[in-house]
Amino acid sequence: DSGVTQTPKHLITATGQRVTLRCSPRSGDLSVYWYQQSLDQGLQFLIQYYNGEERAKGNILERFSAQQFPDLHSELNLSSLELGDSALYFCASSEREGSRGRETQYFGPGTRLLVL
């Protein structure tokens, strides 16, 4: 158990809908990262928050947004969902800002999203 929790574990929804994925980092970790994993794209970095502020951005679509709250939990909002958004969404956390790849990231169990 990494100490990172994600809810829900599974989510089935329809195209055009909006969903919110939630992540609680390990106790004491200030950074939260979001990743999308699909068969065709592999593991793609979406976005990172550090102590409430956006720190780095990856291949995140404009339909997707995220935020980190004062208690350090984070939410990833996916809107106008398309079939291609079906994937595993992982949250990870690290103690500090994780620059230069020098920190271990601790991954949650993921949320499996299926868009029908």
Next chain:
Amino acid sequence: SQQGEEDPQALSIQEGENATMNCSYKTSINNLQWYRQNSGRGLVHLILIRSNEREKHSGRLRVTLDTSKKSSSLLITASRAADTASYFCATDYGNKLVFGAGTILRVKS
């Protein structure tokens, strides 16, 4: 395109044999990490090697780094069925950690 690429894509070995996976990357790095992912689960950190290190050990794992060739290898010795998983290298790229496509390792008992 990926910063890190693993090779081979898939590897099948017998229990007790050694498994070697390779990772190549494109730009200079500060650190390289290896992670393991059991089917459909979250990634688990295995080892981090810094750019000024050439080799690192952790239990049955041995990681090497050759910055001149922009490559790293992960060796798992005396493999076990429980080592069956996907293995990813991750390199720093700007402020981000970029993961390769992974090597699927299957250890047959």
